[in-house]
Amino acid sequence: MKVDFNKNKDGLVPTIIQDANTKNVLMLGYMDQQALDKTLDTGKVTFYSRTKKRLWTKGEESGHFLSVEEITEDCDQDTLLVSVTPKGPTCHKGSDTCWNTENKASYGFLTRLEGVIAERHSNAASDKSYVASLFEKGINKIAQKVGEEAVEVVIEAKDTNEERFLNEGADLLFHYLILLRAKGVVLDDVVKVLEQRH
Secondary structure (H helix, E strand, O other): OOOOOOOOOOOOEEEEEEEOOOOOEEEEEEEOHHHHHHHHHHOEOEEEEOOOOEEEEOOOOOOOOEEEEEEEEOOOOOOEEEEEEEOOOOOOOOOOOOOOOOOOOOOOHHHHHHHHHHHHHHOOOOOOOHHHHHHHHOHHHHHHHHHHHHHHHHHHHOOOOHHHHHHHHHHHHHHHHHHHHHOOOOHHHHHHHHHHHO
């Protein structure tokens, strides 16, 4: 790395801290060359504190260290992105992030879809949607639908119609998310099993 610490008069570069697993931004700090060197040497994120006017390792008092997984510089070489595994909350106020948000995994649209499914499950008695009707019919019907969709994916996999294959794959994934909700688990629970196997 060739970080340009001379762009700013104070010799500091903004340092974005991101969870290596969830990809959530946890905090923003500043590093000078000494802070970067210590971070690289110890494997724990060390900043230059503009208020304390000294180096400080995140977690030196709380024990909530940020273990470094990877450090990259931006295209202008004046900002760092540090990928970390946090040991406890990151913010000094006790929250997961300095924006008072929960540091949980998000799978983009699939997480939003899980939210819709959860809402329809919670309101199944009054909701007239297809999802609510499946929950009303119970776990056996939901499991049966997953099985049917899986068979349809296999059938379309042996064909050459990509659009039909993708549509059947979407149906299978959708019904699998419903089954996960019916079993009281979420997609992230499945991802954790895959991570452990990896």
